[in-house]
Amino acid sequence: MKYDVSMKNHIKYRPQYYPVSSEYTDWVKKDHIEKAPSWCSVDLRDGNQALIVPMSLQEKLDFFTYLCRLGFKEIEVGFPAASETEYEFVRTLIEKDMIPEDVKIQVLTQSREHIIRKTLDSLVGAKHAIVHLYNSTSFAQRQQVFRRSKEEITKIATDGAQLIKEIASEEIYKGTDFQFEYSPESFTGTEMDYAAEICNAVIDIWELTPDHPVIINLPATVELSLPHVYANQICYMDRNLHRRDSVILSLHPHNDRGTGVACAELGMLAGADRVEGTLFGNGERTGNVDIITLAMNMFTHGVDPKLDFTNMPQTVEKYEEYTDMKVSPRQPYAGELVFAAFSGSHQDAIAKGMKFREETDPNRWTVPYLPIDPHDVGREYDGDVIRINSQSGKGGVAYLIQRDHGFDIPKAMRSEVGYMMKDISDRNHEELSSDNIFEIFRKSYVNYFAPLDITDAEFTYGSSLKDEGNQQRVKVDMRVVVGGKEDENKEIYNLTGTGNGRMDAVSNALQKTKYNFNYKFITYSEHALSQDSNSKAAAYICIEDTNGRDFWGVGTHDDIILASVNALVSAINRMNDEDRFMN
Incomplete structure (x- = not known):
């Protein structure tokens, strides 16, 4: 059988998103994000949704504590009605007083009465809590999954909003500061006028003021469009929500098209105040938006992200420990190789x-x-x-x-x-x-002392009025050892030489041995190895042999003069490796 690899199957796909008119595109005039949004970590929710092996209760407790250390002030801790582990996790946080005073826990609930009641039941005794209500609103979900009209879908949302409001007002919750949140799940596949309509219907039920706002969260449950289309949709909602001064506009991008970070950044330019996401983008399918990348992108533009990633290796370690997932070596800002330059x-x-x-x-x-x-x-x-x-x-x-x-x-x-x-x-x-x-x-290169070694060298300096240019003459008395490693194989010379400089004097003295030291000096430099007053010196010498080949040597010593001698010896010995002057 022959397989068609031309990818003609593209013809079965059509855009499933609903763009808005050009009047909602003026946000493109902005070129950077000026301040950090409110961050909400949903790591603990997706810690159960998106991991092959869900986290244990203790792992979730430890992860929660670590997220607080990173600076998150809002943390979605899961679906308390979904399982006993989830419910017990919320109760443990509250009963063991593990929630810092400035942190709000967030719980997620479908718009179904028994789920709403158990969700709120888990929050008894909490000081601050966000109750996050959602139901799916996209055309595809309405048509294929629920087979209900817009009016019926809206009633699901408003019934849930009303029930949450009523239960939260009961005496048992008197000490809890509630904030309400609504998400039209699959927002990106919803007609924009209807998305605004259902959100406004929920807003009109909940009591809100600028000092006590509600959260309207607009998830890219599945990424369907280019990032700028999503941003235009956010701009539309920003302008068409009721009581906008009392609404926190929130984003929850996923990463199906690999542009979750771009969607979030453009969404913030378009009017969003808040972002829900996870460390390193963990989440269903291709994951949620990566909060670390978002935060560090702001950091590179001089904006304080209000999260602490000053110990990124530890963040990687903790994430891998809690999720049993690996951070890619090319993960922005955190991967093992992201700062590495091989080129x-x-x-x-x-x-x-x-x-x-x-x-x-x-x-x-x-x-x-x-x-x-x-x-x-x-x-x-x-x-x-x-x-x-x-x-x-x-x-x-x-x-x-x-x-x-x-x-x-x-x-x-x-x-x-x-x-x-x-x-x-x-x-x-x-x-x-x-x-x-x-x-x-x-x-x-450094202090290469075989087969030639100058073990002692003493220099004296003088000048003669009869020398042309009144040039200083240098005399060296030195002890030279040439030969193998065993003492009986070594030849020892006590030599004297003079020259126009130290290296010239040493070279002239070496000519008094029986060996053929034919070279000329090309360059010399020196420096201290550190700023300390008692630092060793390093010297570099390049010599050229009779065939025009260069040989470098490096010498070190407490005395710069002797360091230069050691450098010359190293260069000569490296030349010997090629020319075998001893043969």
């Missing part, structure tokens, strides 16, 4: 951006390729930002060696060191850590 050009730009920030304004963050400072979410530059593999460049390698170990490799040397690390990573098919990189660098 050479990216690494170079980040390194230069970090340096520019230090030199100009450490209080501003404009580093290329990093939308936020990893430190702001509890991540470290070490192992999080510059990462080295076969795709990396010279700049990233040099940056890590300088940042973590203090060696400021000369620019002319960086390509050689970078290609060395790339080749090792490529051959071994693995990433190199900062420690791996430095160990390779150290063994290859």
Whole structure:
């Protein structure tokens, strides 16, 4: 049998949403969100709805406490009428006085009398509670599932709203500050005029004032449109709800089209005051809107999100512990790899951006390729930002060696060191850590004392009026060891040499051995390894052999003069690896 892979089945799909006219599009003139919305976590509701193995009572209690620590002031704790675990969870929170004074718990109920009564029964003794009523309103649900008219669907909503109002006024709830919420479930598939009609019918039943508003929540129960269409729908509702000054307009986007965050952001621009969502977007099907991404997006624009994600690694750990789900390594702001730069050009730009920030304004963050400072979410530059593999460049390698170990490799040397690390990573098919990189660098370049070793060197300085240019002359007396590791195989020389400088004097002295040290100096640099007054010095020397090949050596010592000698020795020994001057 042959299968048609042309995807001609697209013809059976048609838009199922209801766009509004262009008069509801002026929100597009806004270019950023100016303040954080009210946040409502629905993690604990979807902790039972959307997990293969629902959370236990203790896990839900622990998760609730953690959500409070993150700064959530409204937390939907589930469907108390759905199961005994759900009901017991709400009662435990209340009876053990686990709800902070400034936090409201939210409970969800269908518009059915016995469910409403049990839901409210679970709230006896609560100080602050949101009762969230919903029923489905979309054309598809009315036509296919309920087979009822608009008037009949509206009556379901208003009957539920009236019953909630009556029960909440009973004496047993005298100490509870109730807030009511209504959701026309499947809002995105509902005709907009009807969505406004049913919401207004509920609003007209509930008593509300600007100081005691109701919540009208508009869920993208299933994402059906481009994000701007959803935002236009929110704008329509913003302008057509009764008593708008006493209504909190709330969003509950899902992520079926992968644009939940965009829908929420545009919805806020269009007039929404509140967002319901979950950590990392957990939820039914493709999930709810990801509150962490939303909050951190605001953070990058200089807006306080009013939630605390300063320890993102812990947030990832807690989420994975409670839900038994994994956070993707590419998850915005939180994934293991989101700050990692393997590309050479990216690494170079980040390194230069970090340096520019230090030199100009450490209080501003404009580093290329990093939308936020990893430190702001509890991540470290070490192992999080510059990462080295076969795709990396010279700049990233040099940056890590300088940042973590203090060696400021000369620019002319960086390509050689970078290609060395790339080749090792490529051959071994693995990433190199900062420690791996430095160990390779150290063994290859730093204080490389075999087969040649200058164990002692003493310099004296003088000048002669007869020398052209009155140039200073340098004399060195030094002890040189050449040979194998065993003492009986070593040759020891006590040499004296003079030259125009230290390295020239040392080179001239080496010529008095029987070995062929043919090279010329290309470049030299030095620096302290730290800012301490007793810091070691590092010196870098490049020499060229008779074939025109360059060899670098690095030397360290408490004395910068001896560090330079060690650098020269290292370069000569690296040349020996190629030329075998001892042969």
